[in-house]
Amino acid sequence: MIKLGSTIGKKLGSRLSLPLLFSLAVFFIFLITVIVTGLLFYLADVFGLINEGIIRDRTVLPLLILIACIIIGTAISAVTSRRMVKSIRIFIDATDRLASGDFSMRLKLTRPPEFRILSENFNRMAEELGGIEILRTDFVNNFSHEFKTPIVSIKGFAEMLKHDDLPKEERDEYLDIVIEESARLASLASNVLELSKIETQTILTDKKSFNAGEQLRQCLLLLTAKFEKKQLALNVDLHDYELEGNKELLNQVWLNLLDNAIKFTPEGGEIGISMNRKNGRITFGFRDNGPGISPEALPKIFDKFYQQDTSHSTAGNGLGLTIVSKIVQLHGGTITCDSFLSQGTLFTVTLPAEHLQP
Structure with missing residues (x-):
């Protein structure tokens, strides 16, 4: 029961961590904005920058406070958001590199927990794609080699068969080789098709x-x-x-x-x-x-x-x-x-x- 509660708590904490982080960030931006604005108006009052007319005016003072809050809040938000957006920009750059074929790209984001999970999943995906690319390249290279060898052999013996003075024994021997290489090509094509069909099959049928x-x-x-x-x-x-x-x-x-x-x-x-x-x-x-x-x-x-x-x-x-x-x-x-x-x-x-x- 304790283990189950701990697991649920971890999952719940993981789900709430990012919304909680943003909520706290917004709260602190408001808090700092209010404190800085209040401190500025306090200093302005101490140094006599605010006269009695401004204080008694019900329109000017609230307007000044509003403008000050907007300016200060925007400045604080810009500074704070740069750090928060930096991780997202790193992720965007990583996906761009991955999309361009750089499967060696890895992310190392650790905070908040959602970004750490995102990094782990991204790295796993990049590793899998890199492995698939290697297999694809090897497959193409090997297939090209296996396909080219009998083709070259057939071409060479077909050219030799064009000679009219070729003895019957040699002609029959070359024809047998051409037939054998043709059968090899047919077998290769059949096996490649069969392997492709089996590899895409995940559920056993019939x-x-x-x-x-x-x-x-x-x-x-x-x-x-x-x-x-x-x-x-x-x-x-x-x-x-x-x-x-x-x-x-x-x-x-x-x-x-x-x-x-x-x-x-x-x-x-x-x-x-x-x-x-x-x-x-x-x-x-x-x-x-x-x-x-x-x-x-x-x-x-x-x-x-x-x-x-x-x-x-x-x-x-x-x-x-x-x-x-x-x-x-x-x-x-x-x-x-x-x-x-x-x-x-x-x-x-x-x-x-x-x-x-x-």
Whole structure:
């Protein structure tokens, strides 16, 4: 009860502080004006500047007092308001700089409490805008790089294909590269659009209950050709657990993680997929025995366009794991990655399922 009363008192004090400050300022301006005016007329009377005729006249003396109060009050108000308006001018200058793109601007107003709160909110807003600007710049730079590379490649091989004396084997090889780079561009455009759609989505739509184990089995069937091409062994431990969410979005999560595992697992390697349920949550594990991820790269793998392979020798555009992370977060879950060089990588996805029957 005491804590509640203290909280209410602080909130009430914060709300009343600015009106109270202005009320006190007006009161003191009036008070000082009256004192100064009274003191001036007292001194004028002592030095004989005011004669009996002025004192007896009922019009002149009140008029003189009124004029003196107006002049003195205006002078005092001008001096006092300069200090009060100074903080507002500082805020206006700060907003002007922020509007012009200077996101490093910070306010340090401390009094009254409302101005302190205003400063904190302004600084938080400037920090957020600065972060968004950095992300936007990085996104544009990375997208430009990822988009330009296949375009240049397609242009170069298309020019070489114009030569009539080109052997059929080389022509077919160049055509395959053009087709591959075109597919890479299409994949990049699709992923960017998908990521944009997911990032603007704050509420999960099209939620329904479905068999998560069966969905994973279907994803494995879709990728059968890739598994067979690299002669990969599968270690699968799946269960018919019910999960509620957007089935289409979660399908992208499983396909992305499985495709990543196939991509980085050497020929003849092994991929493990597991499921378990505990404390109202379902945990999915995707393990490969590939080269692993370096400790320096591990914190960045969910960043947009980040690829550990800077040579781009492996297919991809660095958006798959970003999309996976956003979808998992949208479902109220978590995704983590554990990896050791030359030992493999494990992605762990945990999704809530407390309201579903076992």
